[in-house]
Amino acid sequence: MKRWNGWGDINKHKPLSNMAYNYLTNLLGKFDITPDIEQKILLKSIPNSKISNSFLNTNPLDRLLHARGQSFPDWISFKHGRIDSFPEAVAYPETQEDIKKIIHFAKYQELSLIPYGGGTSVAGHINPNPDSRVITLNMQKMNSVLNINITNRLADIQAGANGLQIEHQLNSQGYTLGHFPQSFEYSTLGGWIATRSSGHQSYYYGRIEDLFYNGIIENLNGSIPIKGFPASAAGPDIRQFILGSEGRLGIITKANMRIRKLPEKEVFYGVLFKNWKLGENAVRTAVQQDLQVSMMRLSDSTETLVNFKLSGENKFVNIAEKYLPKLGFSSNRCMLIFGVTGKKKKVNQTIKEARSIFNTFKSSPLIKYIGKSWNKNRFLIPYIRNSLWDAGFGLDTIETSIQWDKVNFMSEELKKTISVTFEGLGERVLVFSHLSHIYKEGASIYVTYIFRRKSNPDELLIIWETVKKAVSKKIVEVGGTISHQHGIGVDHKPFVHFEKGKLGLDAISSVINTFDPNGMFNPGKLID
Numbered sequence: 001m002k003r004w005n006g007w008g009d010i011n012k013h014k015p016l017s018n019m020a021y022n023y024l025t026n027l028l029g030k031f032d033i034t035p036d037i038e039q040k041i042l043l044k045s046i047p048n049s050k051i052s053n054s055f056l057n058t059n060p061l062d063r064l065l066h067a068r069g070q071s072f073p074d075w076i077s078f079k080h081g082r083i084d085s086f087p088e089a090v091a092y093p094e095t096q097e098d099i100k101k102i103i104h105f106a107k108y109q110e111l112s113l114i115p116y117g118g119g120t121s122v123a124g125h126i127n128p129n130p131d132s133r134v135i136t137l138n139m140q141k142m143n144s145v146l147n148i149n150i151t152n153r154l155a156d157i158q159a160g161a162n163g164l165q166i167e168h169q170l171n172s173q174g175y176t177l178g179h180f181p182q183s184f185e186y187s188t189l190g191g192w193i194a195t196r197s198s199g200h201q202s203y204y205y206g207r208i209e210d211l212f213y214n215g216i217i218e219n220l221n222g223s224i225p226i227k228g229f230p231a232s233a234a235g236p237d238i239r240q241f242i243l244g245s246e247g248r249l250g251i252i253t254k255a256n257m258r259i260r261k262l263p264e265k266e267v268f269y270g271v272l273f274k275n276w277k278l279g280e281n282a283v284r285t286a287v288q289q290d291l292q293v294s295m296m297r298l299s300d301s302t303e304t305l306v307n308f309k310l311s312g313e314n315k316f317v318n319i320a321e322k323y324l325p326k327l328g329f330s331s332n333r334c335m336l337i338f339g340v341t342g343k344k345k346k347v348n349q350t351i352k353e354a355r356s357i358f359n360t361f362k363s364s365p366l367i368k369y370i371g372k373s374w375n376k377n378r379f380l381i382p383y384i385r386n387s388l389w390d391a392g393f394g395l396d397t398i399e400t401s402i403q404w405d406k407v408n409f410m411s412e413e414l415k416k417t418i419s420v421t422f423e424g425l426g427e428r429v430l431v432f433s434h435l436s437h438i439y440k441e442g443a444s445i446y447v448t449y450i451f452r453r454k455s456n457p458d459e460l461l462i463i464w465e466t467v468k469k470a471v472s473k474k475i476v477e478v479g480g481t482i483s484h485q486h487g488i489g490v491d492h493k494p495f496v497h498f499e500k501g502k503l504g505l506d507a508i509s510s511v512i513n514t515f516d517p518n519g520m521f522n523p524g525k526l527i528d
């Protein structure tokens with residue numbers, strides 16, 4: 001069962017070791033822990049729904065569970081019971097016909113509809129606006145791989161299927177979609193398409209926009225096929241309207257996705273560089289020399305240290321801390337995790353090439369244990385947010401992407417901005433970053449910050465808002481995208497015009513008005 005006010009399955013935990021707890025409290029200070037609000041108290045505060053219909057669920061628990069996603073403000077809302085808007089009802093369609101019925105009911109009743117996949121949005125995508133009456137349409141019952149066309153290497157998949165369900169069904173036939181965002185257990189195909197999601201191994205498999213071939217979107221115009229071709233020169237590609245549409249055009253009901261045969265071999269390694277500059281140059285060189293890895297993730301020195309501390313593998317960490325400096329890997333060391341996926345022979349050859357390129361940058365030997373452990377725990381890592389919260393700490397992340405000649409500058413500026421903002425608020429912060437997705441022309445930068453939380457939710461929200469605003473301004477100023485993979489929702493909306501320009505926003509607005517002239521689908525998200 002899913003946690004109602006935190007991340008993930010209630011039976012899964014990533015506990016905070018004593019080593020990690022002591023490290024954080026020494027750095028950030030202790031916090032007097034206030035208990036989270038009890039669900040039963042929160043349920044009593046939910047106003048009665050004003051709509052009813054046999055295919056709608058209006059019970060308070062369903063409405064509570066669909067009121068917020070997974071952003072930091074969403075966590076404050078759930079943990080402190082400060083939720084000012086709930087859907088009037090939640091629908092769980094099982095067929096295309098159910099969806100049609102719900103859309104027509106919503107039109108008749110002048111209600112908005114919010115398409116809901118896994119609710120893992122970290123940018124406020126699925127939160128009902130306080131001033132609108134909403135039905136949230138949870139797609140999770142439409143979760144089947146309907147057909148695999150082996151000849152065309154395409155799989156027809158219902159949009160409500162989550163990562164686990166998709167891989168389970170495809171793997172049993174020898175195939176994979178290869179889309180592994182860290183929210184993989186819960187996020188869905190429809191959500192990935194609607195937010196332009198990126199998986200860990202997108203370097204090899206492609207981002208969701210590379211995997212999306214064609215699909216169906218349902219709105220008041222009926223079922224609209226969004227056609228795909230191996231390639232087409234017939235003007236602008238309509239598929240690009242759907243990618244990143246954030247629920248504003250209608251409900252994506254299914255999509256044909258490019259699939260691959262399960263790889264013959266897949267391995268992950270850790271490798272250390274003596275400092276950031278060497279590490280960054282190594283990954284840039286590797287990608288520009290077409291090294292056929294499936295992923296590369298380079299942590300700065302602080303993140304390398306924090307990952308050691310939070311790993312819970314104290315024995316390994318103590319040995320590493322004792323011997324690494326003797327080998328020249330002092331406190332500036334940066335950890336790269338990389339993966340190689342594909343045919344056995346090609347994988348073995350790529351590992352050799354990787355070793356040779358990284359050696360040029362004075363790397364450590366390739367360490368299989370670290371890569372293996374990262375792969376084993378990669379979907380468990382987000383569970384640390386639960387343990388951190390319980391121990392009195394908040395964690396949030398910022399992400400962008402930019403060209404190589406500005407990657408280091410952007411990364412440093414973002415960390416500095418976060419530190420200075422916390423200093424101004426009289427608080428301490430632990431901030432670190434990694435390059436999460438590598439491209440020939442640049443990289444995505446993923447910054448994490450951990451801080452002591454406040455017992456007063458207003459104060460906590462002000463901290464978050466102040467940091468978010470300062471960092472978003474900095475991203476724009478340095479020239480990065482406001483989101484590499486999380487989308488716009490409401491949290492990034494004030495900054496999207498810097499990227500798209502007025503004409504661009506007008507064009508997006510026209511597309512939305514054309515698909516959804518009644519303004520019925522997820523109003524207020526992406527653009528005003």
Ligand SMILES: Cc1cc2nc3c(=O)[nH]c(=O)nc-3n(C[C@H](O)[C@H](O)[C@H](O)COP(=O)(O)OP(=O)(O)OC[C@H]3O[C@@H](n4cnc5c(N)ncnc54)[C@H](O)[C@@H]3O)c2cc1C
Binds near residue numbers: 119
């Ligand atoms: C712990 C954690 C780790 C994460 N890691 C990653 C990561 O590695 N990579 C990454 O890209 N993102 C990541 N995210 C962000 C999030 O998982 C993605 O944005 C994901 O694509 C959202 O999918 P979802 O199914 O949960 O969509 P939801 O959160 O339910 O919805 C997101 C948006 O998509 C729309 N939508 C959903 N389904 C449909 C549909 N069928 N038709 C039309 N619109 C629809 C919604 O209306 C909304 O606007 C992470 C989030 C968390 C909490």
